[in-house]
Amino acid sequence: MNQKPTFDDIFKQNERRIHYQIHKMNIRDPHQEFFQEGLVALWNAYETYQPDKGSMATYFNYMIRNRLIDRMRRDNRRDEIKKLAAHEQQTQYTDGNYHRGTEGARPITANSPLPLDDSNLWKNLQSQLTDKQWKWVNYAIIQEMPYKKIAELEHTTVDAVKNWGRQVKKKLNNPYFHEMLSLDEINMSSSVH
CATH class of the missing domain: 1.10.10 (Arc Repressor Mutant, subunit A)
Structure with a gap:
């Protein structure tokens, strides 16, 4: 009887795999946010892995890498929205038709x-x-x-x-x-x- 390994065992065996993917993609991760994403991806891969579909290691790499890419895209999109919002606010504030003061804007x-x-x-x-x-x-x-x-x-x-x-x-x-x-x-x- 082939018993499924526990997630703790899988984590101990594959923790370096998460770090490897982060390093390979040149991701700076000072707050371990990407590592956490990789850990969630590892958990999801552990839960959904089907041995008859292919190698476990390949599946783990695929899931971790794609989860990290998704996170980078979300972060980039959020940063872009912040930049656009800041630019729009700056544009409205520096629109040349108004004096700006503590009491608000008034026409020149x-x-x-x-x-x-x-x-x-x-x-x-x-x-x-x-x-x-x-x-x-x-x-x-x-x-x-x-x-x-x-x-x-x-x-x-x-x-x-x-x-x-x-x-x-x-x-x-x-x-x-x-x-x-x-x-x-x-x-x-x-x-x-």
């Missing part, structure tokens, strides 16, 4: 407001900007849309939209550009009233 208000109803100003400005820069002005300034929404509408990334905004801001900070658009006169006349 201009120190010297541009007359939003001056169609000549907007046409003049539009003529001096690229299509993408004008889209940023239209969406972010005039329509007060968040960068994420602009990126969705334009089928691009939030970083691309931010870059459009940086380009516009660089132009608007140039004194020559102010003179060309007559912004100084508009700001002077609006501050007199």
Whole structure:
């Protein structure tokens, strides 16, 4: 009569097999999490092994290796989700249309407001900007849309939209550009009233 060995016996004989698979796959395991996965795989293999299907050692290697691969995939997927969530949170926090403070986000208000109803100003400005820069002005300034929404509408990334905004801001900070658009006169006349 061929009696099935106990799991303790199987563990003593195959503990090095788990370490070997971890080492072979170049897994750093300082907290023994992968070893625990390998141990669970060994237990499952012990419970489901059928002698007529093949060698026990081959089956154990197969089960341990695949369990470790599954664990690595789960960990990688979780890390990727964390990175995406952190990036999304950072993007929302650094969206250039809001001041951030302890009381929350509030829209940025201009120190010297541009007359939003001056169609000549907007046409003049539009003529001096690229299509993408004008889209940023239209969406972010005039329509007060968040960068994420602009990126969705334009089928691009939030970083691309931010870059459009940086380009516009660089132009608007140039004194020559102010003179060309007559912004100084508009700001002077609006501050007199």
